[in-house]
Amino acid sequence: MKDKICLITGANSGIGKVTARELAKKGAHIIMLCRNEQKAENAREDILRVCGHDKVDIVLADLSSTKQIKEAAAKIRSEYPRIDVLINNAGMIMGNDRETTEDGFEWTFGVNHLAPFLLTHLLIDKVLASKKGNIITVSSEAHRFANFDLNDLQMQRKYNGLKAYANSKLCNILFTHELAKRLKGTQTVSNTLHPGAIASNFGKGVSGFFGFVMKLSRPFMISEEKGAETTIYLASSEEGYTANGLYFKNKKPASPTKVATNDYNARRLWEVSEELLQVKFSPVKHKAAEG
Template sequence: MKKIILVTGASSGIGKVTALALAKQGHTVILHGRNPEKTKKAFNEIKKESNNSNLDMITADLSLLSEVRKFADAIKTKYDHLDVLINNAGGQFGSVREETSEGHEKTMAINLLSPFLLTHLLLDLLHKSPSARVVTVSSESYRQGGKPFLGDIELKENYSMAKAYGLSKLYIYWIMLQFVKQTKDKFHNITFNTVEPGSANTELGRISTQEKMMKIIYYLWQPMMWSIEKAAATSIYMATSNEVEGITGKFYGKSKEKNIKSKFRSEADEKAVWDYCMKVCEPYMK
């Protein structure tokens, strides 16, 4: 069965490879990218290589919640339903804390608030699918953020690059667990799962790796990195495989369910992050 699939962050790296594979399978694929020229280039390449004319592209800066809202509105204007949402777009920034023009720490904005808001805004469209899936890219770095600062989620007082990235990837896993709980009565046809792609040589760290120490670490780590194709495999699997039909609230890596240790789970903490995201994103939900 052919699906309508939205892939965010599809102009390069894992997102682009994911979109290409799905296009080759014959699905209708909506590519999202931040840069119009770069996204158009990826769109043309995927169209040519896949020989699939059922492609679309929409650009938006998903680090801005106002742009997320406009992006979701554009999707809802063009499509009457959506079968799969792949929250792939993400970012990793430097050692100095930076905020977006809307006042949010950049890592949390793109890795947490954006997929939370986009998923929320597209629920009605996903609900119109016979069987919809939300696949959200996290990272094994969820283990490396240290103790959550639930009174300082955007790390105004406790920022470091490692904390911001690691905690953002832990929090988005929690958010997807909460989506299962918060929507089970009304949106029972939608599954929410999280995936980790392993370490791959992508543009994710294009900013963070500009610093001298990170350049050294990145260089030493490169021989152990996965190919982008291998990194994209789990997202593709979770988006289309019949083997995971109806499975929800899980974390997958290497196309297999991963066991998340109980120390990384807390119902109260998960709900606190959900409530924070709801509060921050509420103005863009109306």
């Protein structure tokens, strides 16, 4: 990992921070993409104390804002020659009141799916510029509880916070599945993973029945260090650079649901995401233009 440039979203806390710290200790140049400046600075100081170098940078952006994502991507594009590893780690879960972002997207779908889709689109040429590019998107076993409806991706008809989260994690796997297909013929791979049920601050602000279940379950959850292991494995192991389009669990390929690997679902989700974000995400065209 020495001198590899690794961009990690949500790197100021939880498994994102652990991932950033451990990859930095392996010699990677870390870019922390975070929303909260003070938390990011505190996390950076913690990482610098143990990593043995000073290549730990912060880029600020609220992933619920496409404007801020675009500004952050422009800054990264101007300041870094390439991105060797892009880790779409940031994620969130809402309660049972449907809320929308400043762009009008249902919050969970917007932050957990559309944000990594847009960020990856905006930075794909920088990843393709790496000798061996690696795109890792953190999903969850929660995708097994999804109710995938291409006609109601933003749950306008019947909203449920837990279901919205499960749907967004399914979208992560479908995005990875389609991205991997479109990256064939390049030196870049795309994989996704389940980190485990982690005893972190994730979900602490959720009220109602699900919040109650989260609170009861916390003593039985795994540590953030354990939860980050599969992400770190994919970013630093040989398999992480040869596997493509797979779903990992406990550092091994696992089988997601059939819905999660359905070619039609993956292609249509990609197309709808392009329409919502008003972009055209064509990785191979980026590579052709570069060549």
